[in-house]
Amino acid sequence: MGKNIIADHAKWPRLEDAIFKISGECKKAIAKKGKDKIINSTLGTLIDDDGNIIAFDSVYDTLKNMDKKDIASYGAIEGDKEFLDLVIEKCFGAYKPNGFIKSVATAGGSGAVRHTIWTLSGVGDYVICPNWYWPAYATMCEEYNREFLNYEFLDENFEFNLKEFTKALDFSLEKKDRVVCVFNSPANNPTGFSIEDSMWDKILEIIKDRADDGKYIAILLDVAYIEFAGDGRQKKFFQKFGDLPENIITTVAYSMSKSYTAYGLRSGACIIVSSNEEIANQVFDSMKHSNRAIWSNITHAGMNILVDLEKDEKKKKSYEKELEFYRIMLEKRAKAFTENSKKVGLVTLPYFGGFFISIPCKNSKKIAEKLKEKDMYIVANKEGLRFAVCAVSEEKCKISPKIIKEVIDEINN
């Protein structure tokens, strides 16, 4: 009888950690055969050509030179004011939307996604999301008892599937009065896809059309990979989220994990955009309440790093240079992978930036298994394989498509 000591809503089987498992196998293979022989496409962080995680000097010099008192002390519950102001500027760049904008400090982008789902939907409401998605979204919906509804991400022309999105939206709003629409763009994980500006117009047209009286639509923009998705103009779409009807609200999950190579510092923000000041403030109040009720406040050093790098012109420049260098490294790797994919006839989903490129295929798990025999370790999901350009050198990106293509043909033909 003791087994029911866990409340029903909180009973979950042990979280599968498929990535952790294959990553461990890969490490063993590297230890045995040497890193040059193995292609490690299991990681989700920027890795240099020698297999080491990239940690920006600008970021970690700032941390190491930080007064220890500023690391030790608590940040404010909602986040420190300077951080909250600057993170809005950093996120939107030249394209801040019109409206009332507030931000709340969160534990990475994860915390911002969590806050959005918690505050802007209720039990049983739908969270709609393309079928190529970051698995933590599903875990969050489980945890809070929201319905996680997936729709086909891309149409036959590899464009955002407006029709399937609309069907999911209509289905949700027919059943319930509120819905959260998750968009992980630009530079989607796991595909690298970005929704184009003209497509955003069409999406917003539909959302506005469906936002009848009594219906509430939350748009969650998870932009974790945005700094690796172009030279700044990829932020232009943000402007479209200004001046929307007040029963549509936009939140942006901003993460320092990728853009500052600060994964382990758990720093980020939820940025709230509303055309109504009171609503923006009330969502802020709700999320501040959540902060106190979960983690109290976030890593102070993380907030300080962002502030220090923004306020010192020299540091800012060196950070931006470093980011640019690694963004271009990533572009080169991705180019090597996609060009060679074309050469060997390996179908990949359109890549516009970010850490991953996806290969749609059946039997993805079998294929990933077989690829181990070819010394390639790669993450399989329901819809295909996730190739980690963030973690594989340009040289290996060149040779990988052929290896993958051969195994797919072997298994699926």
Next chain:
Amino acid sequence: MGKNIIADHAKWPRLEDAIFKISGECKKAIAKKGKDKIINSTLGTLIDDDGNIIAFDSVYDTLKNMDKKDIASYGAIEGDKEFLDLVIEKCFGAYKPNGFIKSVATAGGSGAVRHTIWTLSGVGDYVICPNWYWPAYATMCEEYNREFLNYEFLDENFEFNLKEFTKALDFSLEKKDRVVCVFNSPANNPTGFSIEDSMWDKILEIIKDRADDGKYIAILLDVAYIEFAGDGRQKKFFQKFGDLPENIITTVAYSMSKSYTAYGLRSGACIIVSSNEEIANQVFDSMKHSNRAIWSNITHAGMNILVDLEKDEKKKKSYEKELEFYRIMLEKRAKAFTENSKKVGLVTLPYFGGFFISIPCKNSKKIAEKLKEKDMYIVANKEGLRFAVCAVSEEKCKISPKIIKEVIDEINN
């Protein structure tokens, strides 16, 4: 109509930040009159006699010498294995309870309290807690729609009020099948009170008696201040939580905030103790699920610091020496305060350790207001005043009781 965009369960007024407000006023007063003139009893961190936050060299040298790759990288979702093992040893010291013990990494002690309430109670269940408590408990119960039920902490002899505790427990179990009992001991915030070992026997006797078939009792031990509550023997009570019936479960909220002066690093753990291995594992699974659904993983550097300080004998010694030094500093300050309280006839609640001493009184807010005129800034709560021995020098601790006593007499007589 847009205002209902927030789901009903998540609507909260802006969190009052009374401490932040008075702390700001105090800072202004210091800027104007000089720090020597002002008694700042508003802070909740260890502060040296010069008014600066204490950040252990052993901790921050470890951080500053840490390979930046180990700071940048993600920790495991549930926490890194070495950390999870060592945190159990660190927490229990020589007094590990008998049974199956698992730990989950959490964002500070806050995260562990959150996980306990979330996993081990359901909507509408009672969380029972003495009426001198850390306000975040109440915020968490609000957030998750649990009933936060307070009982009179101490009886007329200033001993733990077993009768009132029992009444609250019985009330809760009459209404519902599960209950969470929060104990912030040893070195309670805000009182410094510790429940004695013999009293724990009585409490556990009652809990065991009430744990009938079909009832589930969770015991949450929030031990945030434990390292400042004695020389190790204060941990003896932990052994009592071994071999309990399997429908009683114990969780320990372990925080690195105070014991490592690592407030801003948001590192801690929820330690699960059960006499049934499967239950311990299932609670772990539930909390790992929560981790993924909230913050993904916690600050990697925090976990690494604990591991580094445990594994290097020299570093460990220097950390322990530093902790000892400041524990004694705190003891001296507290002694100065309590001795002088006795001298002037100021009633204080029994103090056994920790960061605060409480003065029960009516009209606490008025008194705190009046004390500002005497250049003392102090936090008022419903039941009295919270004097921060963590933040006030020994010299000032000596003179403070008289100042407080005079104002209490002035206002209340």
